Amino acid sequence: MSNPPETGPKIGVEKAEVTDKQLRKALNVFDIAYLVIGAVIGSGWLFGSFYAAAKAGPAAIISWLLGGIFLMFIAFSFAELGGMIPKSGSIVRYPQYSHGSLTSFILAWAYFLSAITVPPAEAEAVVTYMSSYVHGLLTPTGVLTLEGGLVAFAFLTFFFLLNYFGVHVMGKTNTAVGWWKLIIPILTVALLLGLFLHPANFTAVPGGFVPYGWAPVFMALPTTGIVFAYLGFRQGIEYGGEAKNPQRDLPLGTVIGFLICMAIYILLQVSFIGAIDWSKLSLKPGDWTDLTSTVLSSGPFYEIMKISGIPILMAFGIVLLIDAIVSPSGTGWIYTGTSARTFYGMAADGHLPDWFLKLNRWRVPMWSTIAAWLVGALFLIPYPAWVYIITFISSTTVLTYVVVGSTLVVLRKTAPEAPRPFKLPVPYVFGALAFIFAYLIPYWSGFTTMWGVTALVLAGLPLFFMYTSVNRFGVRRSNAAILGVIYWIVLALSTIFLIYYDIIVPYNAASAAGTALPFSIKYVIPFVAYVIIMLAMTVAFIYIIRMWSNEEGKQHINAGWWVLGLIFTTLILDFFGPFSVWTSPPLPFPYDTITAAIIALILFFWSVRSGIPTKDLEIVLKEMGVIKEERK
Template identity: 50%
Template structure:
């Protein structure tokens, strides 16, 4: 029999400390968005796009704004900690919410270690032994420093959300001021107007397609991921009506800062001092700037005021990533809390410590963070993966508010998005585009990581929530893992990915298409077949949960082949070149949005959530 997650979560939600103010929410967004992204992304974006990287930041800001607005309305309606993984269950049930929760968990647990890596990398400018010589990877000493940072993030969260929130607000002012002064100083002392369009190749030397590819692959979309924290901590806000104002203010300020920062960075490059031929933007990523681009620009200038400011900059190079790191440590705990509230993890992930913070989720965030440091010893190795997985977790952003407008039109809301039909569709399309632009080189690994999670739904969620035989769930899960791993290695990695990574681009050949098609068909048949087999004996209510999640499966199995054959795939001459590939992605995204919105249904969790909301606002 189906058992509600929202009902059992209510007593734990009531124990959470509602201590965050309007400014705390604004600085949660600022603190999580101004992290390692601003330290490295300006260089990486410019090296991929050239001066047109300024447009990449602007376009990304607009796309993510649609996504953020959709979630803000729902968070003001249901202020729930861990909301990003709980909201999908309200409107689309357990199957869809599991996909969203799993993809969210994949990326959120990796952000804190990524920020620790960023801090350690910048500190290497002062302590060279933190990095392995000739690489951007941390040394054993660097690992100890990064691990110590993770422990600091853990302790700051462990002793209460009010401590973390007030600390973040205080640090947030510094994190906001240093980028602002950096922009002013770069424009005032280092501006070279010729860099914008007067060099070989002009404003967009690598073409229009590169402008879009840079969004998910160079840290731009990664930097904007932080908007989610206003949703994740919404259950701990004193006055829910302030969620929307704080979220919009924080997001808007950061987008403006990033656009101006990229503009300043492009204009500040002194080609002779960095040892790169003028106009060779790709060469910047291999120059001295790779060891801390903004810091190096300041110190190489030889200007006294900039050299002095570089000291303050190094302090911010520690605080900015660290601020994001400790926020995401708390965000990871709330994601695990939300999955437990959904019934997708054991109830003990909702247990709180004496400071009313999710206990086991915070501990798990620390342990998994150590593992990620070991697996990904450099910032650049992890950021693309995080971005692609992170935006998979936002797939429900469009269908969610639209479905709630239709199913609960009179429910109290503190904030309403104007023209919700248009905004919600643009949110879904934006998510699909960012995922598609991630390139096949990144996307194949993300898709496999997402698919690896489905057996947990078979083995834990379906037995505990739907009454499916646990042994039957284990048989399906183990079989699934075996087939997925074998097909991934023998049909995808060995014949396609490995040759592509060695060559940088494959010549079109039937064998590549056949291998990929075989992988696609086998995995699709396995996901659909095993899910239907386990669902065969379920009642109508349980089958509704399964039916409402198929559109998520459709996203996975449409974006991967489009990526394979499109502009950002494995072939030197793409079968579907730009802009036709992006036009197709927009049309698929729109179709997915319509399917997702129509798949929503009135779940028992939504009924309970609406009842709680009405009682709380009386």
């Protein structure tokens, strides 16, 4: 069922090595650090503290600290890889080097889904803050109106144009704006702590420091913008092929930028908690959940300063209205470039057509940048509010970060001779912790998010069948197309009728009444049926593709089975754990999180054992001059 491998085209990585050399090398260590700062300090600082406080109360401070520590292990692992193999679009290319095409496709597809949605999220954040002084942009429930959607699209177009005309223009613009994005949050913290601090809010109000228990402290990570904010650390790595001295600047700029942002976000949360004046919000002290029904929802820090009655704070509130456009916009144009480099990286891996590698006259990936702009705009339709989109982004993005801990260890074995200017000690420890934390965060996002994430990630598999396996592994296109169409039909029907109608619709009705679902076999049966159908079909269809593939395809598929374990175990744990739809979950906190950590550790060792020395890695190392001849 396969064609001779020599009839296939030159693999994507060989073509990408040509265009990689043509990318403009314009970014220094400060540009890299400010790419991180510019991406991290965006709409997250404007809204994250507000939603985190509503979810966990004063304990949201712990949420920001934990989120920073968790992401730090992931960021440091990426820093080593970025210094070792600096590539634009690198985050979707590293799995290709360590585990081959099946792993890289699934994770690149998931990363694509998340990266492409950040610019519209930032555009929505701008419009939401603008609604404080421009009426008609939002409905009373905080959703974009038609006019608001058009304004958001205009910002997306601006992000696109800034990227299209060169990484040098975007990088230097971002560095200049980065100073503003540093100074304004720092001044906000200083003014609120110095002039409008209510110390009783931390421990003396009803409920104390942890008013809703510890489960919301962890659930706040992916659902309130905390992880969403921190995810910007990867932006310097994504532009690796456009750095002047990438081996030094990528890891150094990434680490510096991340640590600065982590400190700022923790202080912002402290200042926000301390600045709540319950009497001026007409709330009972300690009623953190109902913060979302107050005036703060349209512009948290601005409204706090406005209602304070203190002239200095009220005047500074005007500056925040300006920053509400500058900060999200800065993050938006960075992520537009990231989305473009995701398309570029997928083409380099052989998962998209070669024309996504084409550069324009300013040496920017032309069609990739155009696609990032237009596809991103489409996400304004199903996710017309900031808080709706950030949970989806956080969950899908961190799900793809799971592989970095494994790739770190695998490349230590398959490319020991590669240069590592930034080299982590005890790689198995760093790799395992990065893997576990990246697994836990999407798990904590909850079943009502993960069922949709799972369906969308699985929906990408037919594209692997119909494009990658055909062009790289010699599978006949007609056979792959038949499998792909069948897969899409079964996935759609089972997701709609076994998950959405049988579980999500009843839960939404119960949630609207202020409750949840009782744990019942009535809901368990359709979920179990869904898992059995989708897992069996996914394994069977991938195995069929493996049988039809050439020898390289068989190796790549063998190295990627563990990713299915990642996807399905996360969904199953979410269904039975406390972040699901139950009034009394069968797997309560913290036993669920302990179980998830153990499963993640097992998956880590499985993934490390699955790593292979791919042809893609060999080509890259030869181009770098690390190896002189083909390995036997």
